[in-house]
Amino acid sequence: MSLSPQVRDADTHLIERARSGDTEAVTELYRRHERRAYNLALRTLGNPWDAADVAQEAFIKAFRNLDSFKGDARFSTWLHRIVVNAAYDHLRRHRPEPMDGEILEEVSGPGGTGAVVGSGREGIDPAIDGLSDPLRDALMSLSEGFRFAVVLCDLLGFPYDEAAEILGVQEGTIKSRIFRAREALAEALVKAGYEVPGVRNPGTAGGVTRPGTPGER
């Protein structure tokens, strides 16, 4: 889902207009990118309120600093980098006391065993966050670097090179992160009752019967 040259041209044109004070261009730029930007925040922060705050902050910052956008990167790269930074800042500011079951600092190990420990559910009230689906929980159980990578690439469809630029890492790092993130997500989904192919004993996952787990398939 790489942005076509046409899309880049349109962004470039809109940016020029926005810089000269054209509010319609600002609105248009916003609308072109709001969905992915918001969902990036949503899926990395885990709840819609923080996501809206962070997306708002990022857009304001982006439009305020439009002059510093050099045009040597895609606008979407630049914008989502701002979103990522805002999201990281938010996570840092609001980092809760370490949740039990929080992911190990590294998602690691062959087969991803141990990558996801327990679930991150304890610290989050599903009734409040309104987004208590197993996928959300699975994503939130990943450590941040892996979560951002897999959300950008697999969920939002950013190409690896652009995701690498957004996160400021090598493309190879992106690939190895999303590989391991997917393994961890598979584990988490198995625990949540998903029938994940390639899992030897899906019957033992027991996710369906776990209290507090939304029943899934």
Next chain:
Amino acid sequence: MMIRGDQHVDDWAEIAVDYLDGQLDHDTRIMVETHLAECPECAARLRRQQYVVSVLQETALDDPPEDLEYRAIGELVFPSPGGRPVAQPAEAKRLYRTPRWYRTVRAWIPATVAVCALLAAVVGYGIAKSNSDANLATDSARTGGTAAAATTAAPSALSEAAGTGSPQDMTTAAPATTTTAGASTLAGAQPNVTFVVTQDPKAMIRALNDAETPVYVAFHAPIDTTGGEPATGTTAAGSETTAPPSGTDTTTAAKTDSTADGGTGTTGPVDGGDITKATLSSDQATALADAIKQFTGLDPLDRTLWISGPTYAVFLPRKDADDLVDLVRSISSTYGLSVTLEGGPPAQAQDVSARLLDQKKMFPVLEANRALQPSTWNYDFTTSTLAPPGQSESLGSTPDADGSHVVLIIWISE
């Protein structure tokens, strides 16, 4: 790389990712498939990978909340008025600026950050600057020189416009080494003068950061330099020497020379026919006071403590200097005014200033809050009272004692 038979997918994860994307060249793909055919474990893991990818790709994106657009770009689309006098802030601005989760706080958005307002503000500022800075510089240089010549109470100018120096000039009692031009014309000037006049935002911020004595911010009508009359526009005063409580010995000194008048206010002598610093009508001053109230929650001090027009006194955390400068410049550009930062009160207001500073313990703290949402450009100035009325005596020291805050007097030249 080659995949050996005993190399499981962890060793070639990047290749596996490309394989799932169908991005491998023919030879590499064959190599992967050969391994997968022989290694059920890796094959199973890639199926899991594929499954997770499909789950993620099929996950619908959520709709952003409806108000996000307004929150994100509202100020750009409904910008603050810039560069023209307005009686009242636009309604859109009011709506946007009343987030209910703040107490007395009004979110403030500087006009200069709005893309649309930016140009107007810069242009407006540029005009004011070009008209006034040169004159301000000259004047401050002259007066500074005179003062230095006349006394050992070395005054200094921190005006960047004056080109005489670094911000420390204001706080280190260095004799002004300014041009001598014009000094002779000011032979009558009293030597109690240390002042700063600057409209340059960076110099303002530096001054607020470095000042060891109260800093004065004055709103006044744009300085008119047409007609060849030099616009002095400066407010001559002794910021160092009037610093309470030691400076009271100089507060009675009044300037008599014609170019040293800073205030055209009603509380002081207005002298010199060549003073062109314009005053504001009381209507303008009232509108300005309303704006200050709206953005900071501050009410003017009692009239007996007015320097000229409505006057405010606060402790400003130095870390908020840039926000404050943004704020006052934004207000001034909105109303088509000039704003200057000065090292002291106008000469004729030194009594008032001294009385005002005697009540320092009653000053509120004016703080810019940015930590909370909603955004990076909402500066929410809040005020808090240090001590309840009548209990100020119990207050040990004021926030400026440790250097973290600067005493700030804001006044409107009515």
